[in-house]
Amino acid sequence: MNNIEKWLGDVRSDEFLQGRFDMHVHTTTSDGLWSPTDIVRLAKERGLSGLAITDHDTLDGLAEAAEAAEKMGVKLIFGVELSTEVTEADEPYEVHMLGYFPGLELPDAPQLLARLREQQQSRRGRGLKMVEKLAELGMPLDTGFLQEYAENGSVGRGLIARKMLEAGYVQTREEVFSKWLGQGCPAYVPHQRLQPMEALRLVQASGGMAVMAHPAQAAHDELVPQLVAAGLNGLECRHPDQPAGALQEHYLQLAASLGLSVTGGSDCHDSGLGDFTTSGAELLKLFKIK
Numbered sequence: 001m002n003n004i005e006k007w008l009g010d011v012r013s014d015e016f017l018q019g020r021f022d023m024h025v026h027t028t029t030s031d032g033l034w035s036p037t038d039i040v041r042l043a044k045e046r047g048l049s050g051l052a053i054t055d056h057d058t059l060d061g062l063a064e065a066a067e068a069a070e071k072m073g074v075k076l077i078f079g080v081e082l083s084t085e086v087t088e089a090d091e092p093y094e095v096h097m098l099g100y101f102p103g104l105e106l107p108d109a110p111q112l113l114a115r116l117r118e119q120q121q122s123r124r125g126r127g128l129k130m131v132e133k134l135a136e137l138g139m140p141l142d143t144g145f146l147q148e149y150a151e152n153g154s155v156g157r158g159l160i161a162r163k164m165l166e167a168g169y170v171q172t173r174e175e176v177f178s179k180w181l182g183q184g185c186p187a188y189v190p191h192q193r194l195q196p197m198e199a200l201r202l203v204q205a206s207g208g209m210a211v212m213a214h215p216a217q218a219a220h221d222e223l224v225p226q227l228v229a230a231g232l233n234g235l236e237c238r239h240p241d242q243p244a245g246a247l248q249e250h251y252l253q254l255a256a257s258l259g260l261s262v263t264g265g266s267d268c269h270d271s272g273l274g275d276f277t278t279s280g281a282e283l284l285k286l287f288k289i290k
């Protein structure tokens with residue numbers, strides 16, 4: 001209990017139980033507008049009890065956020081949002097998996113970090129492969145731009161599309177995807193993405209809790225019981241795509257019927273911090289703190 005007190009404070013107090021935690025927040029470490037320090041400051045200004053930093057496929061912003069949170073007296077939950085894909089379906093679809101790690105120390109997550117690095121390399125490699133295919137198809141692109149992006153982030157199809165437009169190979173962005181880079185097209189190279197089950201295992205192997213993010217975006221509710229069978233801990237029921245109303249009710253009921261913890265988060269990239277939250281009581285349930 002001592003460690004939990006150090007981390008979350010007096011979890012039996014009304015202040016904690018009724019506290020509001022925004023459990024889904026992005027920073028400049030992925031595609032957010034604010035640095036980890038600035039977003040922690042903003043959380044304090046908005047009167048939040050705490051927040052989870054959940055950048056896409058990286059834990060890199062967490063150390064800075066932890067330092068800021070300690071200074072400012074904001075409770076920080078270490079998190080991540082993993083991009084995964086269900087490829088066995090008729091139409092492959094994307095699922096985002098949130099991972100939350102208890103405690104004041106950065107998660108010890110060697111397997112997860114190794115897999116994220118591998119994924120990033122394959123994403124970079126994927127862009128290069130598509131550029132090679134385009135060259136074979138008579139559309140060479142200056143590859144200087146790839147190096148520049150490979151150093152900072154991923155080389156996605158959006159960037160390649162822009163270069164094709166600039167080179168005059170196509171007239172519109174739509175044409176790029178319908179003729180060349182869309183799934184099944186001559187220059188398309190498939191992703192090597194995480195599967196949701198693998199993401200769940202990686203989070204839990206690092207002592208974390210796995211929560212399916214914004215289930216309305218995947219819109220494949222049949223996946224949820226399968227994830228529960230694999231050990232899923234929670235469902236993000238409150239989210240900008242699932243505002244108060246019928247859809248949110250639907251997910252709250254689904255979570256209840258499957259015995260899942262409930263979370264809420266704003267998915268703040270540049271606005272809306274604190275608009276959707278998780279109560280302290282819900283946080284205790286998620287982390288199985290008795």
Ligand SMILES: [Zn+2]
Nearest residue numbers: 081096213214
């Ligand atoms: Zn997401």
Ligand SMILES: [Zn+2]
Nearest residue numbers: 024026081267
């Ligand atoms: Zn997100």
